[in-house]
Amino acid sequence: MALRDTSLPETSGPVRTSGTALVGEERDRLLGGAHHDPHALLGAHPVPGGVLFRALRPNAREVSVLADGVRSPLASEGDGLFSAVLPYPEIPAYELVVAYDDGERTVHDPYRFAPALGELDLHLIREGRHEELWKALGAEPMIHEGVAGTRFTVWAPNAQGVRLAGEFTFWDGTQYPMRSLGAAGVWEVFLPGIGEGAKYKFEITSRYGHRFLKADPMARLTEVPPDTASVVTSSRYAWDDAEWMAHRGDTPVHEAPMSVYEVHLPSWRPGLTYRELAEELPAYVRDLGFTHVELMPVAGHPFSGSWGYQVTSYYAPTPRLGSPDDFKFLVDALHRAGIGVIMDWVPAHFPKDDWALARFDGDPLYEPGDSRRAEHPDWGTYEFDFGRTEVRNFLVANAVYWCEEFHIDGLRVDAVASMLYLDYSRDSGQWAPNVFGGREDLDAVAFLQEMNATVYRRCPGVVTIAEESTAWEGVTRPTDSGGLGFGLKWNMGWMHDSLEYVQKEPVHRKYHHHDMTFSMVYAYSENYVLPISHDEVVHGKQALVSKMPGDWWQRRANHRAYLGFMWAHPGKQLLFMGQEFAQGAEWSEKHGPEWWLLADDYHSAADHRGMRDLVRDLNTVYRDAPALWQRDTDPGGFQWSMCDAADDNVFAFVRYAEDGTPLLAVSNFSPVVREDYRLWAPEQVPAWQEALNTDAVRYGGSGVQAGDAGKLCPEDGRLRLTLPPLATVWLTPAR
Incomplete structure (x- = not known):
């Protein structure tokens, strides 16, 4: 704030104030927040006899123009408007001196600046092809025409008018009406002197005359909920993961080892910030040997007790754990530890918060206008209008934003099935067919194809993963072949069937044998991830170890055998936090994993540590055995050794690496030891050795071994093994 300088001379020439007042409809629209071009009325404009200056400064006592060291007062028009015609031959460089009851401020006039958004940006926005939309819309601190400030832009094509409100206006939008930049539907104003940390919203006047405040859809930082304002920010983070970024795409993900640890950041270690998590999470995940973490939604969401799947701020990491740069610090730390970062992304729906x-602008904008398509029947939310180019652009650019600005290595797209079908969770009469009479949402298909193609083109090494629960064909087929273009797909069928099997008492499992073998009928129809996710250990479904039948020893043994089967099965692996050490309680977002189970003073800590040791060894042997991942999408990389031993509850199969090196996995889901068990194995291997045995004593097992490696090739050409109870054994060629 500049104090009054009484040494400044007043204007020596004539000042005309009569006839300069704004009257009629233009005045009403400007003051009512419904004017499309406030810059035509405010600021400085040549007129006969000089330059007309007009300022809108509510609550000001006086406003003067300061130019060439001369101060010229403007006359009050009432309602915060001040104007005068000053005798300048052309518009000078000037500032405004604004006097309030608490003193004077010398400020730049926002209405003397040309638009700070270029024609190319507007063209790309209108075409729905702006792949860096976050650089064009939202709040962007910048130097514009030599002055520091922030450019505010927002897409609101149905609005009569848009104004900017913030802490700096006491949340009154009157002072800063924005101008429409034409057919693109974008509104803009550059505010000098407003910088990082400023809180703001857009005050929108709808076509129906309603006025309301909206948070910025493109905000890159928000207030901590329950506060809802957007916050001006600019990143200064210096990345230290150049080597990771340069090499993360060296091997296609479906031909590389991939085991994923799924994490809910707010509850993994409750109370830790992004930077504090960076001190603990990378070390923990690296120690256990996982190649990736998958973060449940990080984007801003209003309800702290939720898991993050109802997103309101698509471009802002949740501020509950820190700033955007703090989140970058966490990603960077994971990369430096050699761990990829996958993030849950939610383009299927958004909440109705007003x-x-x-x-957004008083009409359906991001959501469809057709009520049969606008609302998601399962979650009480709105669906996106995938047929609208600007909405599609908002989401496609958002996917790129996370990958480019935050170095995210993968996007797991939530609830894809609900996007693909017009009749998803809808009864007859509640949906309308597409132009071909079908139930497929063609606009959603086009959006997903565009998103995947754009991400893969712009972000080498990034993988997109679909949570898609139906038999939609071509989810992981390239878009140029008519597929959706995802890199991987969650195998919900495998998850459902295999959990159905292991929850049965062993005596009943023979009647459900097909639940464990059926997945191989379609295992190569897509590129799959095998998910044991958060969805499977909440809401009465029980934690993984608690799903298992039997006493505590048997439940843990079943758990270990199941993970051994899972890690050997074609496909990548995903395990939700807490399941790696067999916590018995369902996950709670309030409390997170039950770390106390591992404490020295807990009487059964050894049981839980044994499970965690197994997961570490599964990941270690897995990464060192190309047979388990190199040909995940090649049918030639798998061969059943025994698939019909239903009465024995036994499954055995061979995985092959590119060079033909085999790994034999044998699972005995019966609580009895099977001596001298015979099964087929590749003839070219004369002898085998244990690479991993989930019944090892150090994991909490009984210590039964499969047999001596030198005796595993008897005269009849079949292997003879001792199968431990409720266990999976991995065998590799003996050295």
Whole structure:
């Protein structure tokens, strides 16, 4: 704030104030927040006899123009408007001196600046092809025409007018009306002197005359909920993961080892910030040998007790754990530890909070206008209008944003099935068929194809993963072949069938043998991830170890045998936090994993540590055995050794590496030891040795071994093994 300088001379020439007042409809629209071009009325404009200056400064006592060291007062028009015609031959470089009851401020006039958004940006926005949309819309601190400030832009094509409100206006939008930049539907104003940390919203006047405040859809930082304002920010983070970024795409993900640890950041270690998590999470994940973490939604969401799947701020990491640069610090730390970062991304729906995306400019904008398509019947949310180019652009650019700005290595796309089908969770009469009479949402298909193609083109090494629970054909087929273009797909069928099997008492498992073998009928129809995710250990479904039948020893043995089977099965692996050490309680977002189970003073800590040791060894042997991942999508990389031993509850199969090196996995889901068990194995291997045995004593097992490696090739050409109870054994060629 500049104090009054009484040494400044007043204007020596004539000042005309009569006839300069704004009257009629233009005045009403400007003051009512419904004017499309406030810059035509405010600022400085040549007129006969000089330059007309007009300023809108509510609550000001006086406003003067300061130019060439001369201060010229403007006359009050009432309602915060001040104007005068000053005798300048052309518009000078000037500032405004604004006097309030608490003193004077010398400020730049926002209405003397040309638009800070270029024609190319507007063209790309209108075409729905702006792949760096976050650099064009939202709040961008910048130097514009030599002055520091922030450019504010927002897409609101149905609005009569848009104004900027913030802490700096006491949340009154009157002072800063924005201008429409034409057919693109974008509104803009550059505010000098407003910088990082400023809190703001857009005050929108709808075509129906309603006025309301909306958070910025493109905000890169928000207030901590329950507060809902957007916050001006600019990143200064210096990345230290150049080597990781340069080499993360060296091997296609479906031909590389991939085991994923799924994490809910707010509850993994409750109370830790992004930077504090960076001190613990990378070390923990690296120690256990996982190649990736998958973070449940990080984007801003209003309800702290939720898991993050109802997103209101698509471009802002949740501020509950720190700033955007703090989140970058966490990603960077994971990369330096050699761990890839996958993030859950939620383009299927968004909540109806009245301060966010819902009916953003008074009309359906991000959501469809057709009520049969606008609302998601399962979650009480809105669906995106995938047929609208600007909405598609908002989401495609968002996917790129996380990958480019935050170095995210993968996007797991939530609820893809609900996007693909017009009749998803809808009864007859609640949906309308597509132009071909079908139930497929063609707009959603086009969006997913565009998103995947754009991400893969712009972000080498990134993988997209679909949570898709139906038999939609071509989810992981390239877009140029008519597929959706995802890199991987969650294998929900395998998850459901295998859990159905292991939850049965062993005596009943022979009647459900097909649940464990059926997945190989379609295992190569897509590129799969085998998910034991958060969804399977909440809401009465029980934690993984608690799903298992029997006493505590048997439940743990079943758990170990199941993980051994899972890690050997074609496909990548995903395990939710807490399941790696067999916590018995369901996951709670309030409390997170039950780390106390591993404490020295807990009487059964050894049981839980043994399970964690197994997961570490599964990952270690897995990464060192190309047979388990190199040909995940090649049918020639798998061969059943025994698939019909239903009465024995036994499964055995061979995985092959590119060079033909085999690994034999044998699972005995019966609680009895099977002596001298015979099964087929590749003839070219004369002898085998244990690479991993989930019944090892150090994991909490009984210590039964499969047999001496030198005796595993008897005269009849079949292997004879001792199968431990409720265990999986991996065998490799003896050296």
